[in-house]
Amino acid sequence: MNNTIKFVLDDNIAEIDFSKLKDLKPTTTVLNYLRSLGNHKGVKEGCAEGDCGACTIVIAEPGQNGKLNYKSVDSCLLFLPMIHGKQLITIENLSQRKNGNTVLHPVQEMMVNSFGTQCGYCTPGFIMSLFALYKNHSKPTREITEDSLSGNLCRCTGYQSILEAAAACKKNSRDHFSEKTETTLGLLNEINYDKTAIMIETDKQIYYRPFRLDDALMLRKYYSNAVLINGATDIALKQTKKNELLAEIIDLSGVEELKIYDEEENGFYFGAGMSLENLKAICEKEFPALYDILKLFG
Ligand code: FES
Ligand code: FES
CATH class of the missing domain: 1.10.150.120 ([2Fe-2S]-binding domain)
Incomplete structure (x- = not known):
């Protein structure tokens, strides 16, 4: 456990040590973090509540078959610790410099x-x-x-x-991301090798990000008043819109055991931490009517 998160940005491992960077707190959004950097200001704030998409970035993370999964997300609703162990891709990363010229994606x-x-x-x-x-x-x-x-x-x-x-x-x-897949996966595996739960403690906040269900249950037992988040698209609004202080948070988005899908004799089991997008993908084949509803939900 420590006060640090790591992720890949601009093809390198970036590290944020919350005990040293006093301007950043665990509930700082990825949008505000990027806007604080000199070279990632292409991302914009429109609504700060997940409606407009002006803040869209792409997150890549190791998937099955040794590939990277790419997902577009609203950075205005994403707390910084949620990108630990992932690649953060912004508009600035799409074009390349070749022989002194800019080559667009x-x-x-x-x-x-x-x-x-x-x-x-x-x-x-x-x-x-x-x-x-x-x-x-x-x-x-x-x-x-x-x-x-x-x-x-x-x-x-x-x-x-x-x-x-x-x-x-x-x-x-x-594209050039395909060419760098192996290198990026190597960097991400280096970060994700350590499965110790992350704890970020600042003057006013404490933020836990466990990676195992056992750790999550143990944290829940000791910090029963902590707010539980997974996607945080609801809770993040308390921060971005109401400026509320979220004093204790347990972030379950890194617990893979909560994202399982299983088909058994008596029915289908969906982990409580499965994203609606993944649920939708399963439903397309198994439950077409639910798939149609999910397309319009959220
Ligand atoms: S700023 Fe509008 S969705 Fe993020
Ligand atoms: S809002 Fe002006 S180009 Fe889309």
Whole structure:
């Protein structure tokens, strides 16, 4: 247990020691952290409550089959310790410098070619959602494309040209991230090797992030008043909108045992920590009616 979190940013392991960086607290959002850096200001705050998508970033984490899973998320609702052991990808990481020139990522190029931007405020968020789509689907249907952009709002360009930009995702999904997969996985495995629960203690807050169910249950026993979070899309609003102090938090989002899915004779078992997105993926085949509802839920 310590006061430190680690994650991959700009192809290196970044470390935040909360006992040294007094401006950061465990409930500082990833959005505010990125905006505090000199070179990651492309991410924007629109609503600070998970509605507009201007703050969209992409998180990559080791998945099965030795691959990285890419997921677009609202950074305005993500507390810093939640990115421990993951790769944080922002709009600044998409283009590359080659022979003194900037080479755009295919989704950026398509956004330019389809005139998918006007004032530009929403654009980094849209591009990050498109990037996640690009990494996850080589031939996305119209439905998948619309779904993946459903968390992003634009108030001036209109959506048609942005949907046209999604055509980039129908091409080869290889890019410079694919080339660095092994290196990135190596860095993430180095961080994730240690499964000791993280404890961050500041003057006014205490934040626990266990990785094993046993540790989570033990923490729950000793800190029975602590707020439990998993995705934190509800609790984070207390911080971002009401400026409430969350004094004790147990963050369960790192406990894999709570994300299980099992099919048994008597029924299906879904772990309480499974994300709605993962539940939706299972339901598509098993419970089509529930799948249709989940598409509209949350
Ligand atoms: S700022 Fe609007 S969703 Fe995050
Ligand atoms: S380009 Fe202006 S809000 Fe989307």
